[in-house]
Amino acid sequence: MHCPNCGTKTSTEQKFCRSCGLSLDELARVLTEQLPEARARLLERQQKVEQWLGRVSGAFVAMFVCALIVGVVWGVIMKGQILSGLLLLAFIIGAVASLSLVVYNESLKEKLGQPAAPDPALPVSAPTGKLLSESHFEPVPSVTERTTELLAVEERQGAKSRRQ
Known part of the structure; x- marks a missing residue:
């Protein structure tokens, strides 16, 4: 701006x-x-698509985890290896919980990093709340700097005698 x-x-x-x-x-x-109305509508659509993408991927991960848990219960625990099955089950649940928290943390950082209403037409400049630094300007000497001095006048012997 x-x-x-x-x-x-x-x-x-x-x-x-x-x-x-x-x-x-x-x-x-x-x-x-x-801000044009069309641009505002496009931003609203983009936000809705991102919300639905998050919901669908969350549902997919939940179904995958449920299938994995059923597989562990059915395959390991039903065969009589109860302790190893429970440890594997706890590991899977812990891994999914930590992964979901990492993804949620990154999405929060992304949302907090974005301004409330970004305007791509206006470039963002550096913060200008600081005073400008003091300038230590020394003028560059001119080529004609010392050429305007008066020349020393030498009086001639003959000119002195005429004056007297």
Whole structure:
């Protein structure tokens, strides 16, 4: 986003322009309201698809775990190896629980990392809440820097005698 007054590049989080001091709160609100309706509908569809994808994959994992548990119970425990069957069953349940917690943790990190209403038309700039660093500017000497000094005038002997 650029300041409409002076053209300085700003971010949507800034409240005032760093160059001219113009209030940018109202401008940011107006720009976010201008998000096209089609784009908003597409974002809503994308969120619904992601929700359904999570539900379907969760159901698939649940069915797979149930089939695995039934296989362990039927194959190992029914043959008389109760202790090894229970240990295998506890291992499977623990692995599925930890894997689901890792996936849930990553989805939470992703949701917290995204801004509430991202606008792809506006580039995100670096935070500008800091003051600019002091400049230690030393001017570059000019080519003609020492050429304007007055030349030393030498008086001639003949000129002195004429004056006297």
